[in-house]
Amino acid sequence: MELSMTIFLLFLFCFMSYFCKMYLQIRDQCCYMLAYECYKPGKDRMLGTDTCAKVLMRNKNLGLPEFKFLLRTMANSGIGEETYGPENVIAGREAFPNLVDALSEVDDIMFNTLDKLFARTGVSPSEIDILIVNVSLFSPAPSLTARIINRYKMRDNIKAVNLAGEGCSASMVAIDLVQQMFKTYKNAYAIVVSTESMGPNWYNGQEKSMMLSNLLFRSGGCSTLLTNKAALRHQALMKLNCSVRTHIGSDDEAYGCCIQLEDKRGYPGFLLTRKLPMSGAKAFILNLKVLLPKVLPLRELLRSAIKASLSKNKTKSSTLEAIAARMNLKSGIEHFCIHPGGKAVIDEIGKSLRLSEYDTEPSRMTLHRFGNTSSGGLWYTLGYMEAKKRLKKGDRIFMISLGAGFMCNNCVWEVTRDLEDPNVWKDSLENYPVTSTVNPFMDKYNWINDESIDINSINQEWLENKLGFQFDPEILERIRS
Numbered sequence: 422m423e424l425s426m427t428i429f430l431l432f433l434f435c436f437m438s439y440f441c442k443m444y445l446q447i448r449d450q451c452c453y454m455l456a457y458e459c460y461k462p463g464k465d466r467m468l469g470t471d472t473c474a475k476v477l478m479r480n481k482n483l484g485l486p487e488f489k490f491l492l493r494t495m496a497n498s499g500i501g502e503e504t505y506g507p508e509n510v511i512a513g514r515e516a517f518p519n520l521v522d523a524l525s526e527v528d529d530i531m532f533n534t535l536d537k538l539f540a541r542t543g544v545s546p547s548e549i550d551i552l553i554v555n556v557s558l559f560s561p562a563p564s565l566t567a568r569i570i571n572r573y574k575m576r577d578n579i580k581a582v583n584l585a586g587e588g589c590s591a592s593m594v595a596i597d598l599v600q601q602m603f604k605t606y607k608n609a610y611a612i613v614v615s616t617e618s619m620g621p622n623w624y625n626g627q628e629k630s631m632m633l634s635n636l637l638f639r640s641g642g643c644s645t646l647l648t649n650k651a652a653l654r655h656q657a658l659m660k661l662n663c664s665v666r667t668h669i670g671s672d673d674e675a676y677g678c679c680i681q682l683e684d685k686r687g688y689p690g691f692l693l694t695r696k697l698p699m700s701g702a703k704a705f706i707l708n709l710k711v712l713l714p715k716v717l718p719l720r721e722l723l724r725s726a727i728k729a730s731l732s733k734n735k736t737k738s739s740t741l742e743a744i745a746a747r748m749n750l751k752s753g754i755e756h757f758c759i760h761p762g763g764k765a766v767i768d769e770i771g772k773s774l775r776l777s778e779y780d781t782e783p784s785r786m787t788l789h790r791f792g793n794t795s796s797g798g799l800w801y802t803l804g805y806m807e808a809k810k811r812l813k814k815g816d817r818i819f820m821i822s823l824g825a826g827f828m829c830n831n832c833v834w835e836v837t838r839d840l841e842d843p844n845v846w847k848d849s850l851e852n853y854p855v856t857s858t859v860n861p862f863m864d865k866y867n868w869i870n871d872e873s874i875d876i877n878s879i880n881q882e883w884l885e886n887k888l889g890f891q892f893d894p895e896i897l898e899r900i901r902s
Contacts, residue, residue, distance in 0.1 A: 451603075451649055452599060452649060452661035453653060453657035453659070453661075454834065455656060457538075457644065458643065459801050460530045460642045460643065462529075465511070466505040467502070467503055467504065468506040468639065469503070473495070474866065476506075480516075480625055482626055482686075483627055487627050487629070488869055490632075492866050496859070497764065498637065498860070499789055499858040500637070500788060500858075501855075501858070502861070504791055504792035507526050507620030508525065508526060509522040510619070515620070523561070526640070527565060527618055532569075534644035535612070535644050546575050547576055548610050549576075549579060550606055550609035551599060551611035551612070552569060552579055552612050553581075553584065553595040553598060554584065555585075555587055555591035555594065556616055558617060558691075559617075559618030560585040564581075566582065567581070569614070584598075588824030588828065589762055590822035590823055590828050590830040593666070593799075595613040595615065596661070597664040599611045599613060600661060606649075608650050609649055610647070610650075612644060613647065614644045615796040616641065616642025617638070617794065622681075626686055628684045628685075628690070630693055631684060633693050637762070639791060640794065641794025642794065659834040660837055662832075662833045665708055665832070667828065668827075668828050669703060669707065669826075669827050670826045670828075674700060675826075675827040676826070678697040679700075679825040679826075701823045701829070702773075707829070708829040708831050709741075713748065716753040716754060716817065725748045740773075746775070750774060755818070756811065756819065757784075758799055758802050758820045759781065759783075760798050760821060763793060764788065766823070783802045783806050786853045786855070788858075789853075790853065796822075799820055799822060803820075807844060808847070808850050812839070813840075814836055814838050814839055815835070816835070817835050818833065819833055820832050
């Protein structure tokens with residue numbers, strides 16, 4: 422009897438020890454978001470209607486057909502008049518960018534957001550254990566992480582990672598990387614800096630599929646402070662529940678649908694092809710198949726499985742629309758944080774997932790107010806949700822991002838306390854949501870499409886009155902030709 426009791430107690434002790442060890446290990450691997458700071462330039466960097474027109478008129482490769490295309494595209498882009506452009510573009514130096522401009526642009530975003538992040542949280546730069554910077558189109562030497570380490574005199578054993586070429590979904594790549602590193606480094610602080618270098622990558626050619634990047638992309642970025650310290654979980658804004666990355670770069674069409682290259686005349690830029698929507702849908706579907714079982718309740722997964730088994734059309738059952746039709750996504754997700762990559766992207770995801778206007782509002786308003794700020798865009802969208810006091814304790818947020826490669830990197834956060842900081846939206850929150858995202862470009866410049874106007878008969882004075890500013894006489898010759 423005593424022997425049996427001893428064996429039982431020994432077994433119980435081993436079981437409890439193993440359970441406690443696993444619990445502590447899982448607890449230490451948690452990823453908590455303590456704070457985030459989005460970048461907001463001054464009003465002198467705004468790309469309003471007149472400023473955009475001036476920038477376009479400076480491009481000596483554009484003629485009347487290109488102006489008509491740009492006007493039509495910009496008018497329907499969903500982008501407002503208060504987005505921000507790179508300083509060298511505003512100053513008229515976009516055709517001849519230099520290293521100083523590139524470094525100045527990125528430094529301003531990184532240091533501005535980091536200064537605010539350290540001041541807000543009280544965390545010292547010397548306490549940071551992991552630093553990840555993602556900028557897709559600019560990778561200087563020393564690296565951008567080295568510039569931050571030098572600026573803030575961080576420790577010599579900091580784990581620094583510099584990500585390049587990851588596109589608009591780079592921020593989710595960095596978050597997932599932090600989560601993986603937290604499995605090794607205990608009680609650590611991590612910072613993720615997400616931005617893009619727009620100034621040196623402004624397209625100065627005339628290829629329509631490459632001019633789209635000038636219309637959509639704007640200056641912006643965000644710095645985020647993360648930790649796996651269990652003692653700080655009550656101070657956290659959110660907890661990362663899961664993260665799933667999908668890469669379909671093995672598909673040639675997907676690989677080339679969103680790519681940096683030179684046009685036929687040697688002008689570098691970013692090409693967006695018609696295969697982009699199809700590649701995005703394919704990557705998104707593959708991602709959802711892995712992510713949804715992690716976040717939806719068991720009863721919803723069983724109901725979906727039964728519906729799929731009874732479906733007569735097995736081919737269409739794998740489309741985004743079919744997945745949304747047989748699954749109630751809101752049984753495990755309260756908010757949808759869609760990357761504000763463009764009006765068409767937001768509309769298509771919203772339609773495919775059967776989301777309401779309320780669900781897509783944060784992304785549409787972010788696109789209107791800040792444009793597509795690449796990897797930083799998700800954080801402006803998150804900021805809108807918080808500023809509008811939508812985020813309550815226990816809510817789950819589905820972050821959706823697509824990027825070059827082609828990749829779909831998504832994650833789900835759980836809100837750990839009610840949030841209501843107006844953040845970067847403070848000065849414009851009362852104006853949103855806007856009733857219409859149509860901008861004034863067509864109202865002001867629709868005369869370009871007037872077929873009754875004889876292009877050869879117009880003079881410089883007439884054109885300057887229409888544009889509202891003076892310009893080089895060479896522009897008139899380009900329009901006539």
